[in-house]
Amino acid sequence: VFKRKTKTALHQESLFKPIARDLKNDPKRIIAHLDMDAFFASAEERERPYLSGRPIVVGSDPSGGKGRGVVSTANYLARSYGIRSALPISKAWQLSQEAKRAGKPEAVFVGCNFFLYEKISSRIVEITQEMLQEFKADLRRPLIEIAGIDEFYLDLSFLGDYKKAERFGEKLQQRIKKQEKLTASIGLGPNKLIAKIASDFQKPNGLTVISPEKVDDFLKDLPISKIHGIGPKTNLIFKTQKVNTVGEAGRLPMDFYQKGFGKFGEDLYWRLKGIDSRPLERPTKAKSIGCHETLMEDTFELGKLLPKLEAMAVEIVGRMRRDGFKVFERGVLTVRFSDFVTKTRSKTFSQPISSKLELEKWATKILLTFLDKRENKTGQSIRLIGLRIEKMK
Ligand code: TTP
Ligand code: MG
Numbered sequence: 369v370f371k372r373k374t375k376t377a378l379h380q381e382s383l384f385k386p387i388a389r390d391l392k393n394d395p396k397r398i399i400a401h402l403d404m405d406a407f408f409a410s411a412e413e414r415e416r417p418y419l420s421g422r423p424i425v426v427g428s429d430p431s432g433g434k435g436r437g438v439v440s441t442a443n444y445l446a447r448s449y450g451i452r453s454a455l456p457i458s459k460a461w462q463l464s465q466e467a468k469r470a471g472k473p474e475a476v477f478v479g480c481n482f483f484l485y486e487k488i489s490s491r492i493v494e495i496t497q498e499m500l501q502e503f504k505a506d507l508r509r510p511l512i513e514i515a516g517i518d519e520f521y522l523d524l525s526f527l528g529d530y531k532k533a534e535r536f537g538e539k540l541q542q543r544i545k546k547q548e549k550l551t552a553s554i555g556l557g558p559n560k561l562i563a564k565i566a567s568d569f570q571k572p573n574g575l576t577v578i579s580p581e582k583v584d585d586f587l588k589d590l591p592i593s594k595i596h597g598i599g600p601k602t603n604l605i606f607k608t609q610k611v612n613t614v615g616e617a618g619r620l621p622m623d624f625y626q627k628g629f630g631k632f633g634e635d636l637y638w639r640l641k642g643i644d645s646r647p648l649e650r651p652t653k654a655k656s657i658g659c660h661e662t663l664m665e666d667t668f669e670l671g672k673l674l675p676k677l678e679a680m681a682v683e684i685v686g687r688m689r690r691d692g693f694k695v696f697e698r699g700v701l702t703v704r705f706s707d708f709v710t711k712t713r714s715k716t717f718s719q720p721i722s723s724k725l726e727l728e729k730w731a732t733k734i735l736l737t738f739l740d741k742r743e744n745k746t747g748q749s750i751r752l753i754g755l756r757i758e759k760m761k
Contacts, residue, residue: 399563400555410550427440438457495543541554710752
């Protein structure tokens with residue numbers, strides 16, 4: 369399959385590495401990926417029964433179509449209007465108005481409540497841990513990788529076969545439904561790559577099992593964009609080869625991947641064949657955790673700025689804990705004024721901080737200096753605020 373090359377010895381070595389030619393999935397491995405369905409929207413629906421059965425959009429304020437932010441997520445009913453994550457909120461508003469004109473119910477727009485989502489996220493992990501314990505897993509090994517606020521990988525190899533793993537998955541879905549009144553979709557497969565594609569395969573409330581012998585069939589007709597790491601740029605390279613499906617892409621020789629994609633190419637070659645040996649990761653050792661937000665409109669008003677700071681502090685401290693850190697030693701606050709001048713202030717604290725409240729207090733103190741003569745001589749209003757923590761331990 370490989371074209372012989374006469375470049376450097378090193379290059380040849382990488383092309384003909386024997387180990388790469390017969391890479392296989394570890395036959396003993398069973399990996400699960402769990403992903404909550406329409407997470408933020410389902411959480412809001414659960415908290416407010418009067419929203420039940422209505423199209424829900426979680427994100428920034430649409431301000432009657434003039435809002436400036438984006439959609440965080442939409443429930444499945446609102447998705448049937450074409451509304452989805454990362455869409456401008458103004459566009460979501462338009463789509464909802466169109467639906468209304470067509471005689472369908474108007475979407476309900478709700479702001480983000482990270483505190484709630486973080487709390488549910490930890491509960492889901494706890495429920496999973498309890499189940500692992502009941503199934504007598506050896507908890508000294510890391511069996512859960514928290515991959516995001518609503519998703520994680522589980523190593524279920526200890527169960528020994530896919531039938532048992534499937535029963536584990538069903539039971540986990542039932543418990544989450546019973547205890548948290550929310551639905552999750554689960555995928556099972558021989559590695560993280562297949563498990564993740566599988567969890568997305570029958571959403572919502574799906575359980576998709578792709579045992580090793582089913583991998584090739586499962587991947588064959590999937591669009592290549594389903595393979596993690598294939599974005600629009602990579603997609604374009606495949607287009608020039610008239611390749612659309614994973615099956616077609618898997619038939620291209622390694623040479624094509626190494627030439628076209630460099631270091632990433634070899635990995636991609638194996639991924640497209642459903643082979644992936646990535647281990648479950650322990651909590652990431654991020655160097656900083658932060659977020660920022662462009663405000664609905666430029667403002668001086670503390671009543672508008674402080675709730676934003678609080679939401680950010682909640683999100684950041686939540687993420688810090690999920691990532692396995694307990695404290696942080698440095699805070700960074702950024703503001704952008706209406707004239708787009710951007711200023712950043714940071715501080716290394718004499719004592720490490722662990723609570724959201726203390727982060728919020730510090731950030732508020734700094735924010736105040738940006739509102740008066742101290743840091744804002746020309747009286748500009750604020751367009752964006754950003755908050756970040758560093759030196760987490
Ligand atoms: P996802 O799991 O990608 O989406 P989801 O849970 O809303 O829907 P699905 O049923 O398809 O899994 O993301 C989890 C949460 O992360 C989502 O509820 C909101 C948030 N999010 C954003 O804030 N912005 C984004 O662009 C995306 C993709 C997600
Ligand atoms: Mg989800």
